[in-house]
Amino acid sequence: MLILSIASVSFVFLIGIGLYWRAAPLFEEQTLLSLFSASEWAPSKGQFGFYPFIMGTLWVTLIAIVVALPLCLLTAIYLTEYAKPGVRSVILPLVNILAGIPPVIYGVWGIFFVVPIVREYIAPQFTDYSSGYTVFTGGVVLAVMIFPILVSIVSEVLRTIPKELKDASLSLGATKWETIKKVVLKRALSGIVAATVLAVSRAFGETIAVLMVCGNVPIAPTSVFDGGYPLPALIANNFGEMMSIPLYDSALMFAALLLFVIIFLFNLVSRIVLHRVESKYSAS
Amino acid sequence: MTQHPLIRVRDLNVHIGGHHILKHININIPDKSVTSIIGPSGCGKTTLLKTFNRLLDDTAEVRVTGSVLVDEEDIYASGAEVTHIRKKMGLLSQRPYPLPMSIYDNVAYGPRIHGIRKKTDLDDIVEKQLKDTGLWEEVKDRLHTSAAKLSIGQQQRLCLARGLAVEPEIILGDESTSALDPISTHKIEDLFVRLKEQYTIVLVTHILRQARRISDYIVFVYMGEIVEFGPTEELLLNPKEELTKQYVKGFIS
Numbered sequence: 001m002l003i004l005s006i007a008s009v010s011f012v013f014l015i016g017i018g019l020y021w022r023a024a025p026l027f028e029e030q031t032l033l034s035l036f037s038a039s040e041w042a043p044s045k046g047q048f049g050f051y052p053f054i055m056g057t058l059w060v061t062l063i064a065i066v067v068a069l070p071l072c073l074l075t076a077i078y079l080t081e082y083a084k085p086g087v088r089s090v091i092l093p094l095v096n097i098l099a100g101i102p103p104v105i106y107g108v109w110g111i112f113f114v115v116p117i118v119r120e121y122i123a124p125q126f127t128d129y130s131s132g133y134t135v136f137t138g139g140v141v142l143a144v145m146i147f148p149i150l151v152s153i154v155s156e157v158l159r160t161i162p163k164e165l166k167d168a169s170l171s172l173g174a175t176k177w178e179t180i181k182k183v184v185l186k187r188a189l190s191g192i193v194a195a196t197v198l199a200v201s202r203a204f205g206e207t208i209a210v211l212m213v214c215g216n217v218p219i220a221p222t223s224v225f226d227g228g229y230p231l232p233a234l235i236a237n238n239f240g241e242m243m244s245i246p247l248y249d250s251a252l253m254f255a256a257l258l259l260f261v262i263i264f265l266f267n268l269v270s271r272i273v274l275h276r277v278e279s280k281y282s283a284s
Numbered sequence: 285m286t287q288h289p290l291i292r293v294r295d296l297n298v299h300i301g302g303h304h305i306l307k308h309i310n311i312n313i314p315d316k317s318v319t320s321i322i323g324p325s326g327c328g329k330t331t332l333l334k335t336f337n338r339l340l341d342d343t344a345e346v347r348v349t350g351s352v353l354v355d356e357e358d359i360y361a362s363g364a365e366v367t368h369i370r371k372k373m374g375l376l377s378q379r380p381y382p383l384p385m386s387i388y389d390n391v392a393y394g395p396r397i398h399g400i401r402k403k404t405d406l407d408d409i410v411e412k413q414l415k416d417t418g419l420w421e422e423v424k425d426r427l428h429t430s431a432a433k434l435s436i437g438q439q440q441r442l443c444l445a446r447g448l449a450v451e452p453e454i455i456l457g458d459e460s461t462s463a464l465d466p467i468s469t470h471k472i473e474d475l476f477v478r479l480k481e482q483y484t485i486v487l488v489t490h491i492l493r494q495a496r497r498i499s500d501y502i503v504f505v506y507m508g509e510i511v512e513f514g515p516t517e518e519l520l521l522n523p524k525e526e527l528t529k530q531y532v533k534g535f536i537s
């Protein structure tokens with residue numbers, strides 16, 4: 001079992017090293033900094049700027065979490081604190097079914113449902129013209145996709161909070177809502193952070209649904225109603241094609257490495273944050 | 285009864301999920317004294333205590349009939365406002381449950397909820413309540429550290445201070461010393477005895493010696509009914525009911 005766990009950990013390193021090795025030819029042509037900051041993407045001319053893709057990934061993920069987190073918190077609070085047990089036992093399994101729907105179906109749903117709404121109703125409020133294939137659309141579709149994981153984990157976390165702690169607050173004359181805001185959410189903070197980390201990690205890597213609704217234009221978005229091109233979509237769209245272009249496969253490998261590093265750094269940072277939160281109010 | 289009763293319970297019945305937990309409870313709890321509710325496990329002691337501040341409200345499938353009058357106000361009347369009722373009572377549960385915040389914020393929590401915002405006022409309240417519960421000297425240098433870092437006995441006294449900070453009339457204790465070591469237990473018991481000059485104290489306990497040490501009156505509950513109620517010495521030394529006699533002697537527990 002020790003060997004198995006070592007093997008699984010070493011996989012992470014092997015993948016990292018493998019990606020680096022395959023991407024290495026690219027570094028001979030350009031410096032790391034220029035790869036990050038250049039925004040020209042013209043493989044046939046040998047120009048590989050990753051800035052638009054990094055921004056695309058970050059925008060879509062950020063929008064997804066900004067949309068999903070408040071809704072998920074309210075849903076989880078309703079389910080654990082207010083809903084009757086009967087309602088809860090119907091809704092939670094239904095939410096979990098959402099998690100089992102294949103991403104491609106979310107993509108189709110995004111194209112037929114979210115894209116037209118964004119194009120016809122939402123975007124015209126803010127900009128002159130939008131195709132509907134925007135980072136905002138991608139964010140909304142992603143938000144729906146991470147909704148179940150967030151709701152079920154946050155509900156689970158809220159359920160572990162002892163009734164006596166809530167009673168303590170209630171018996172001081174606090175209302176239920178005050179208790180939830182000031183005691184329950186505070187106690188659940190580390191769990192909520194952990195759930196968000198999981199959801200964001202999933203959002204970073206989500207490929208197919210985002211690829212279908214984001215527009216896939218290699219230009220860094222300047223507003224939420226611009227198209228974007230997240231890293232996973234770049235890899236999925238182009239891998240196996242146009243391999244005759246020099247350095248193209250190295251560039252895609254570098255995209256994969258970037259995604260890998262972003263997720264790795266994100267996990268690292270959130271672990272540190274989590275540790276801070278936990279040690280501040282360690283459970284009694 | 286020489287003292288004016290503060291809590292009057294009239295024909296109180298509690299059903300939880302089809303079980304008749306409390307049956308036809310009638311009792312007057314005297315003001316400014318310690319009343320202990322004793323009885324075997326599962327007899328309804330804690331449920332009775334929780335009816336006093338309506339903490340049963342959130343329990344699933346609960347039905348309460350009858351009335352509980354606090355200061356002549358029926359807390360189960362349809363217009364009764366629950367936060368106002370709960371503010372009148374401080375609850376001390378079996379194990380201390382400090383709120384997930386600093387020592388200072390724990391004590392200031394109640395007053396803040398009830399609209400006290402001024403820092404100097406809050407400072408005064410925190411200092412007074414921590415002094416009243418004997419914690420001040422132990423924690424005055426680390427008021428802003430997490431309450432979870434205190435020892436369990438200190439936490440329980442902090443919970444008491446937190447309850448007193450909303451200026452209740454009644455203190456409800458639900459086996460408040462059962463998780464504590466003897467020294468901490470002793471400190472809490474001393475506090476109860478001292479606090480009864482200002483507050484009405486109702487305690488649930490399964491320790492007869494504790495009931496004897498600190499209470500003025502004892503209620504003996506068995507199978508959801510009040511068997512006997514009277515002054516401590518009288519009930520323990522000279523019980524009128526056969527069931528009480530058996531419980532006090534340790535034949536039933």
